[in-house]
Amino acid sequence: MSSTTIQAIFDDDDVLLSAVKDLKAANYRIEEIFTPFPVHGLDKAAGLKNTRIAITSFIYGLIGLGFATWMMNFMMVADWPQNIGGKPSFSFAENSPAFIPIMFELTVFFAAHLMVITFYMRSKLWPFKKAENPDVRTTDDHFLLEVSTVNDVKTLENLLKDMGAKEIKTKA
């Protein structure tokens, strides 16, 4: 049996949030929600898992730290040691205090940029990408909820109307 996706438009975030909670309780499948701003608690209500993007940032930061350490050790100690201003650079331990600022900067550089790139890739955001919100009002003051059912479409539509949806249509 094929499922039908219904698009319901709400004009208030609180109404949307309680509708999502009720739909989950009634075992409906929420396909997608488009909102003009982050509605707090909506991700939990819709049963979304936590994002792991902060963990990736931590890993990227470690890579940056490792890279900075390797780079400065290679350039200043291994490849071309010099005695600059009476401060010789013949071992990493001697030089490491001077390396700390750049270790920090590169940790932040890697953690921030690679995390943002990961975010853009995962959420499919890049130049010339076409927007996919089904209704232009969802970036202004409307909220669009896509919910699918394999059962009676009419029941779902009535249910959504009772929950306060302003417009309801079937997704093509």
Place this chain on the structure above:
Amino acid sequence: MSHYEAPIREPLIIGNKSYHDITVDVAAPVEGKANKKWWIAFTIALLAFLYGIGAIIYTIGTGIGVWGLNNRINWAWDITNFVWWVGIGHAGTLISAVLLLFRQKWRMGINRSAEAMTIFAVFQAGLFPIIHMGRVWNAFYVLPIPNALGSLWVNFNSPLLWDVFAISTYLSVSLVFWYTGLLPDFAMLRDRAVRPFQKKIYSLLSFGWSGRLKDWQRFEEVSLVLAGLATPLVLSVHTIVSMDFATSVIPGWHSTIFPPYFVAGAIFSGFAMVQTLLLIMRKVSNLEAYITKVHIENMNKVILLTGGIVSVAYITEFFIGWYSGSSYEDYTYLSVGAATGPYWWAFWALITCNFIFPQTLWFKKLRTNFVWSFFISIVINIGMWFERFDIIVIDLSRGHLPSSWTMFSPTFVDVAIFIGTIGFFFVLFLLYARTFPVIAQAELKSILKSSGENYKKLRGDNHE
């Protein structure tokens, strides 16, 4: 969901605003036509910018001998301007990152413009060290790549190189932080655009943002983590700038107090610049409902706090200089020698602008007065320029060798480049004010129900 906020907190959005009203108000400057005043301001800024470009070309063509630098005072206006601009560039990240971590909701009305200001200010800052190199075509020597002379590497012991890393990290991270926040707002403009050209531009800029639930979840997490990364970053940048001075052996520069004191000074001057810009912008772009008296007062409180830290640092420097009994310490930029010597005017400009005038902000009446706030912000901008001028020029003017004592006088080229960067800054900011969503409207909508005046009133009435 509860939108409760203590009624004692003043509303951050004034008037009877709905979500749609916020959209309309933020889109208005972009969709409307520029008025005469904007064109006048833009023309002046552009002329100043072109004048500066002329001076830069002249400098590069002839060499930095065209500046007023001399044997003894080999850093002057250039590095003063560099530090001044970097310092100004600290407010944006502080507002968007530190205030986000502290969950200060008033940041949402002003963070977009403050971040824009940061980025534009850091552009100006970056110009100075590059021009000061003289042979700008060799600027790539600061990058850690084997240079044209063979496999000779950059010197990682040098704070000047730390600066290269710190400022480029700061600029690029601020830029992506700002841009990521802009995506939903560009999407809003895109979906409202009527003219096809506008639609095309904002589609491109919005990266196809659709506002999916998962996107928002990631968006918020990314913002939080970036704020966490940007907070120590912003502190590190001016710390490292201060090390350009503090790791040297020049009396007045060789000071362990510099890092925290420079950071406080940077925030102080940056907030002053944000204040200057916002007080004009809220009027010109009709944003009085979003940039309110509360915002201005909170900004003034931060200015008062950081100004206080800076003042304590001045007193400490002054006292320690005197207490050391060393004759070399008697002509550092904060000393009896400086206050009474040939640079007395620069010393007293610093004390008056940064120490005396900001004290007026202790009075609620004055710190909630827009005209006075504007005046104070200009005074602080001038004072903080003098602080850097004093540190650099006064300290260098009297070295260990009395025969080389000298004064500094700028040439017209020094002045022209400085004016040029101010022009460039305002060219960028004026263009930004007409083409970008100047308020983070998506975020602002999320606090409308808790901090909007009409909603607060509604709740208040229900309680009774």
